Amino acid sequence: MDRQGNTYTFLYASVMVIVVAAILAFLAQSLKPMQDKNAAVAKKMDILKSVQIESTAADAEVKFEKYIGSNAYVLNINGEKQSGMEAFTVDLAKEVKKSDAERAYPIYECKLDNGSVKYIIPVRGKGLWGPIWGYVSLNDDKNTVFGAIFGHKGETPGLGAEITTPMFQDPFKGKQLFDQGGSFASIEVVKQGQSQGDLHKVDGISGGTITSVGVGTMLEDCLVGYEKFLKN
Amino acid sequence: MSSEKEPLFSAKNLKLITTPLGAQNPITIQVLGICSALAVTVKLEPAIVLSISVMFVTVFSNLIISLLRNTIPSRIRIIVQLVVVASLVIIVDQVLKAFAYEVSLQLSVFVGLIITNCIIMGRLEAFALGNKPWPAVLDGIGNGAGYGFILIVVAFFRELFGTGNLTLPGLGAIQVIPDVFYEWGYANNGFMILPPMALVVVGIIIWVQRSRDKDLIES
Numbered sequence: 001m002d003r004q005g006n007t008y009t010f011l012y013a014s015v016m017v018i019v020v021a022a023i024l025a026f027l028a029q030s031l032k033p034m035q036d037k038n039a040a041v042a043k044k045m046d047i048l049k050s051v052q053i054e055s056t057a058a059d060a061e062v063k064f065e066k067y068i069g070s071n072a073y074v075l076n077i078n079g080e081k082q083s084g085m086e087a088f089t090v091d092l093a094k095e096v097k098k099s100d101a102e103r104a105y106p107i108y109e110c111k112l113d114n115g116s117v118k119y120i121i122p123v124r125g126k127g128l129w130g131p132i133w134g135y136v137s138l139n140d141d142k143n144t145v146f147g148a149i150f151g152h153k154g155e156t157p158g159l160g161a162e163i164t165t166p167m168f169q170d171p172f173k174g175k176q177l178f179d180q181g182g183s184f185a186s187i188e189v190v191k192q193g194q195s196q197g198d199l200h201k202v203d204g205i206s207g208g209t210i211t212s213v214g215v216g217t218m219l220e221d222c223l224v225g226y227e228k229f230l231k232n
Numbered sequence: 233m234s235s236e237k238e239p240l241f242s243a244k245n246l247k248l249i250t251t252p253l254g255a256q257n258p259i260t261i262q263v264l265g266i267c268s269a270l271a272v273t274v275k276l277e278p279a280i281v282l283s284i285s286v287m288f289v290t291v292f293s294n295l296i297i298s299l300l301r302n303t304i305p306s307r308i309r310i311i312v313q314l315v316v317v318a319s320l321v322i323i324v325d326q327v328l329k330a331f332a333y334e335v336s337l338q339l340s341v342f343v344g345l346i347i348t349n350c351i352i353m354g355r356l357e358a359f360a361l362g363n364k365p366w367p368a369v370l371d372g373i374g375n376g377a378g379y380g381f382i383l384i385v386v387a388f389f390r391e392l393f394g395t396g397n398l399t400l401p402g403l404g405a406i407q408v409i410p411d412v413f414y415e416w417g418y419a420n421n422g423f424m425i426l427p428p429m430a431l432v433v434v435g436i437i438i439w440v441q442r443s444r445d446k447d448l449i450e451s
Contacts, residue, residue, distance in 0.1 A: 003303070003305060004305060004306065004307070008305060009305040009307060009308055012303070012304070012305055012308070012312075013308060013311070013312075016312065016315060017315070020315055020316075020319045023319065024319060024322055024323070027322075027323060027326055028326055031326050031327065031329070031330040034330035034331070035326070035329045035330050035333075038329065038330065038333035039333075041333075042333065042334075042337075057333070057334065154341075
């Protein structure tokens with residue numbers, strides 16, 4: 001056949017694309033279980049980190065089982081436990097798009113070595129370039145923040161991406177979700193230096209304003225649905 | 233012209249591996265692939281992983297294109313090359329996500345960007361399309377190694393002087409500069425971690441290389 005002709009060229013391209021598609025589809029399918037497991041382990045490491053338990057990919061599952069195990073459940077807006085749903089498999093990316101009343105609210109209960117109980121709430125929102133997420137852990141008064149960690153898909157390195165650093169995350173410790181009158185006040189991320197002495201404000205990152213504000217919005221948006229549960 | 237007569241590692245074939253390491257280095261002489269050299273050389277581990285990934289892609293894309301070279305319609309040869317390179321990159325990306333998850337997070341977009349690495353398309357156009365599979369594989373090894381070598385050297389100096397550690401795959405961060413140095417007043421150079429220093433380090437390597445090999449100096 002004429003190697004420079006149209007028929008040959010079309011045939012060549014078609015066959016090539018089909019062969020390549022088949023190879024890649026097969027590969028993606030066969031590697032998927034391992035990739036999903038890696039993602040699950042990374043999620044467990046994040047959850048544990050929010051209560052200041054350091055873990056590695058190797059021991060994350062054991063530690064998760066030890067400290068949290070099956071003490072995780074899904075709530076509705078009224079703070080009632082929902083049966084038939086597993087907290088760990090709730091896809092927050094889908095949930096945050098629903099209205100507050102329809103959302104599923106996963107929560108993890110963690111029992112530390114010293115016997116104290118912490119509540120871990122996953123949050124998810126928007127940064128500047130893409131999704132941001134995090135885990136906020138509360139003391140057993142269901143008000144005071146015990147720890148918070150954040151992650152992001154593609155915030156600007158050195159600016160917005162700093163939300164993953166202790167410099168940004170540590171000030172959340174000790175902040176409170178409810179004001180003295182008992183109404184939900186969330187935690188706001190404000191301009192640097194303006195949070196001093198305020199239980200509901202945390203310093204943002206200069207140059208990373210949109211990401212910082214995104215964290216504040218994310219916290220308010222995701223935590224307000226837990227109000228009834230936390231007040232109980 | 234049968235290749236049986238020529239030994240696999242003849243002087244001519246060996247040269248395919250050695251010239252990209254030195255006189256035809258893709259980064260320092262041809263100044264290709266600079267982008268990833270800036271981005272992933274903060275730590276040694278991602279640099280090593282990316283080097284291996286790029287080498288995998290250069291070797292196999294060279295091999296595949298060389299095997300197909302007589303069948304590829306010349307009008308769509310760039311598209312064919314792109315499909316081959318893109319598929320190999322997806323394979324690397326998927327395998328890393330399955331077996332080296334944390335490193336794949338660190339490398340993030342740069343694995344995908346291997347597709348746009350000029351070294352790969354350059355070698356396909358310039359070499360694989362006109363040569364037999366075995367020399368093409370050697371050329372792939374040589375260019376992958378030439379790229380990786382520079383990446384690793386840059387990452388070595390940046391991590392060592394920037395953080396005092398060296399991160400190796402499977403071993404984690406190893407502190408190289410002893411604590412006693414810090415007590416004497418030594419401080420890590422935070423500037424080394426920033427992207428501009430990668431350019432400066434590459435520049436120093438080019439300077440050293442050209443001062444040793446005068447033939448490389450353009451008139």
